Amino acid sequence: MKRIRALLLIFAILTVTLLPFISFRGPTIAADPNNDDWLHVEGNKIVDMYGNQVWLTGCNWFGFNTGTNVFDGVWSCNMREAIQGMADRGINFLRIPISTELLYQWSQGVYPSANVNDFVNPELDGMNSLELFDFAVQSCKESGIKIMVDIHSPSTDAMGHIYPVWYDGTFTTEIWISTLEWLTERYKNDDTILALDLKNEPHGTPGTTPMAKWDGSTDLNNWKHAAQTCAERILAINPNILIVVEGVEVYPKPGYDYTAVDEWGKESKYFYNWWGGNLRGVRDYPINLGKYQKQLVYSPHDYGPLVHKQPWFYEGFNKETLYNDCWRDNWAYIHEENIAPLLMGEWGGFMDGGDNEKWMKALREYMIENKIAHTFWCYNANSGDTGGLVYHDFITWDEEKYALLKPALWQTSEGKFIGLDHQIPLGSNGITVTEYYGGHIPETSPTTTITPLPTPSSSPEIEKGDVNADGKVNSTDITWIKRFLLKIIEDFPAPTGRQAADMNNDGKINSTDMSILRRKILKMIE
CATH class of the missing domain: 3.20.20.80 (Glycosidases)
Known part of the structure; x- marks a missing residue:
């Protein structure tokens, strides 16, 4: 069908010499550590x-x-x-x-x-x-x-x-x-x-x-x-x-x-x-x-x-x-x-x-x-x-x-929008496909191996999930873990962040920890 697109700002395109075949130039994008959403x-x-x-x-x-x-x-x-x-x-x-x-x-x-x-x-x-x-x-x-x-x-x-x-x-x-x-x-x-x-x-x-x-x-x-x-x-x-x-x-x-x-x-x-x-x-x-x-x-x-x-x-x-x-x-x-x-x-x-x-x-x-x-x-x-x-x-x-x-749009009966990612929730108030299908990652799910963490502290001052040590466990902490898993950041803003992020004390920070944290925030678990 004919579609008239108004108000377009058209810029000149560089003319390039065409080849009969295309060579693969430039690097392949680095692997996503949570590459399980295919x-x-x-x-x-x-x-x-x-x-x-x-x-x-x-x-x-x-x-x-x-x-x-x-x-x-x-x-x-x-x-x-x-x-x-x-x-x-x-x-x-x-x-x-x-x-x-x-x-x-x-x-x-x-x-x-x-x-x-x-x-x-x-x-x-x-x-x-x-x-x-x-x-x-x-x-x-x-x-x-x-x-x-x-x-x-x-x-x-x-x-x-x-x-x-x-x-x-x-x-x-x-x-x-x-x-x-x-x-x-x-x-x-x-x-x-x-x-x-x-x-x-x-x-x-x-x-x-x-x-x-x-x-x-x-x-x-x-x-x-x-x-x-x-x-x-x-x-x-x-x-x-x-x-x-x-x-x-x-x-x-x-x-x-x-x-x-x-x-x-x-x-x-x-x-x-x-x-x-x-x-x-x-x-x-x-x-x-x-x-x-x-x-x-x-x-x-x-x-x-x-x-x-x-x-x-x-x-x-x-x-x-x-x-x-x-x-x-x-x-x-x-x-x-x-x-x-x-x-x-x-x-x-x-x-x-x-x-x-x-x-x-x-x-x-x-x-x-x-x-x-x-x-x-x-x-x-x-x-x-x-x-x-x-x-x-x-x-x-x-x-x-x-x-x-x-x-x-895909959403729960309560109006929560559902994403297609197993670890990263859709937007600020949506959920993952993992949460929609039971709130956990299946046992066959690939995990992201992180550098071994220090031995978890039993100190009551470190609350699980409070990765930025601001005294609250909320969606901000989920964002920090998400950015950590995506390798956008190398560490958490607080010295206790890694211990707080390891929700199940298994020595790794991965999608399971993020899922547990979301369940805690939603008061599905204590």
Whole structure:
């Protein structure tokens, strides 16, 4: 669909000499000591490494794809505070659109500058675009948010999403795959980035060139073949990452193939849907990843009548008619027939008090009922045909729109938001997936081995959990332990901090201690 992004500040992109293959330049990110949050698929469910079903519920924040070379809005808001604000409001999964061009530049040691307001982001002063991306990853990690990187377009361009396929005259299919291999290699030891959305909204209609199709061929424009090839190469580097594959725009009706030509005045020989939203081809030509099949998730996009007045938005439409006229045959069957999980990569729009809200509420209820993963479009205020979760200062939330989204965020019956991390709670008041499934780490969980601690003191002056020795045991102490486990700090602010942090006196500080401390603060234990 055509999406007009207003108020974008476009910066010049360095021109680089393209190579037929990409070399892996730059260091691999250091291993996360709590690297146990990888996900996989069981039927139509996404589960953690212990088999517990998780629900990815989040939003999109674009900018790395537009020429800003960082999240849009960092010209007025503080990046870390914005990410923390998302986590506090229950966003546990962030889809980050980016371009093949920017990834290619990074892989070649070229780091374009970015549009950052250093006054409100003093900690970002002097950072290049790759350093800013790493800062974003680290900020998400600290807040308990996980990430899906989305290849939004071949070239860096605010309107790049309009281009229909994953390659263009400059960035070939091989470069697209190789840059994703570079990204995978760099972050393979950090489970903050849990998923890769291989290409945003492949599309095109018969008779247009290029056009993304879905069939059994090895043609250059066959999205099914390209996605499968790309996924296999990514998974050879990191077999734990989720591969997210969107659909196309059109699919031939029974008895036809992509050579069919529509005739004027006669019924079309094709089924049409939103860009990326047509996954009918999965029934006839499913993605086959062999031993990696449990890493595959399909991802449709769905929008309302304010984006385009599709034929299913007739007077009196409702959730049942939307399901029968569009959702079931285009993508819902994949979930219902237990073929694979679904992740609604984009949905959202303006609050109009009418049909657009009616559509959003209907889709929201369907996703809640079926626990469909999703990322709302979008956080940005400057999405011209949908608006955002925040206003144009990128600080003030649109409370009416958030209220519509909130019921579809993963939370307990008491309203506690649930993160996807086993050790780091989501935001200031959320919980970990560990706490949700019983408040303890399974015995098979990997732990972080810390330098042996001094023999625990029996002194009553050292209260377990009071790692900063301020006389109180509260969420501040959890933050200190979290930062210690992430190696953001080397030691605690008080000499007694290590003894206080070793909640079970086993000589180690790890996720078990953080879980015990949270249970103590919540008064679940004495």
